[in-house]
Amino acid sequence: MNHKILITGGTGLVGSRLTEMLLNKGFEVSHIGRTKKAGRVPSFVWDIKQKKFDAHALKGVNTIVHLAGAGVADKRWTTARKKEILGSRIESTKLLFETLKTTSNEVNTVVAASAIGYYGFGMGEETVEEDSKPGTDFLAQVTKQWEAQVDKIGTLGIRTVKLRIGIVLSEKGGALAEMAKPIKLGAGAALGSGKQYLSWIHLDDLCEMFIKAIAAENMNGAYNAVGTGWVTNQEMTKAIAHILKKPLLLPSVPGFVLKIILGEMADMVLNGSKVSSKKIQKTGFSFQYTSLDDALKNLLQKN
Numbered sequence: 001m002n003h004k005i006l007i008t009g010g011t012g013l014v015g016s017r018l019t020e021m022l023l024n025k026g027f028e029v030s031h032i033g034r035t036k037k038a039g040r041v042p043s044f045v046w047d048i049k050q051k052k053f054d055a056h057a058l059k060g061v062n063t064i065v066h067l068a069g070a071g072v073a074d075k076r077w078t079t080a081r082k083k084e085i086l087g088s089r090i091e092s093t094k095l096l097f098e099t100l101k102t103t104s105n106e107v108n109t110v111v112a113a114s115a116i117g118y119y120g121f122g123m124g125e126e127t128v129e130e131d132s133k134p135g136t137d138f139l140a141q142v143t144k145q146w147e148a149q150v151d152k153i154g155t156l157g158i159r160t161v162k163l164r165i166g167i168v169l170s171e172k173g174g175a176l177a178e179m180a181k182p183i184k185l186g187a188g189a190a191l192g193s194g195k196q197y198l199s200w201i202h203l204d205d206l207c208e209m210f211i212k213a214i215a216a217e218n219m220n221g222a223y224n225a226v227g228t229g230w231v232t233n234q235e236m237t238k239a240i241a242h243i244l245k246k247p248l249l250l251p252s253v254p255g256f257v258l259k260i261i262l263g264e265m266a267d268m269v270l271n272g273s274k275v276s277s278k279k280i281q282k283t284g285f286s287f288q289y290t291s292l293d294d295a296l297k298n299l300l301q302k303n
Helices: 013-024 079-102 138-154 174-184 203-215 233-243 255-270 278-282 292-300
Strands: 004-008 028-033 043-047 063-066 109-115 159-165 167-169 197-202 221-225 230-232
Touching: 004 013, 013 028, 013 203, 063 079, 063 203, 079 138, 109 138, 109 203, 138 159, 159 203, 167 174, 167 203, 167 292, 174 233, 174 292, 197 203, 197 233, 197 292, 203 221, 221 278, 230 233, 233 292
Parallel strands: 004 028, 004 063, 028 043, 063 109, 109 159, 159 221, 167 197
Antiparallel strands: 197 230
């Protein structure tokens, strides 16, 4: 069992919860990021643009969990933003590779975040698995290039696992918080046709998946980090409204309206995908939240 873990992007939605869960299980955790942060764990600094990495961060580390990358849904996809989304992932992974290649270290495992965007969107009823071919849209291109950089780390004799993350459900941010906002105001509605599939996962199940990938030495390569099933956008909207005891008064928000508001990013919302989690289940991983209702009740009925 590896005990000392360095997390990149450790203060984000996934990194914060993963840090908490790892500490609770007795792991030693530290973070590396753009600035030194005071918190529960030691914090180190890297400068991706200047290609600088504080080598002290690697002392005694067996596993790196690589989560760093600009948020895909945080801002409209201008040309500059798209460059940032791609660059933040490629350059940070390159820096990791170069540092591990040229610095004395004991790292034997890298578990990296990837995304189901790898497959593209809008496959309709087709279920995609890890060996399905990558898509051709912007996010698929980003994810493919990102994973290629992670694979380079594998050439150093380091076990690499890539978790292709689906729609993460958390009450602290991300897709669920955004979907719940208009519903709480009584203005909730499905998006586009409402028939697009959402492959979701509860944040705690996702973090357990990272912990499994850290510990299971027989895990290698890509795994879909999604739950045991998928729902349509309309089903999820209805389920959130039901749990929040709010009516859904509005018709679906038409696709063209979303395109005006979100630009190219609307494709991510309007086109879904059915992503299978069979491969991770075959490793013996078991989900705490197998039904959307259970996941939503856990997240939305806390307050």
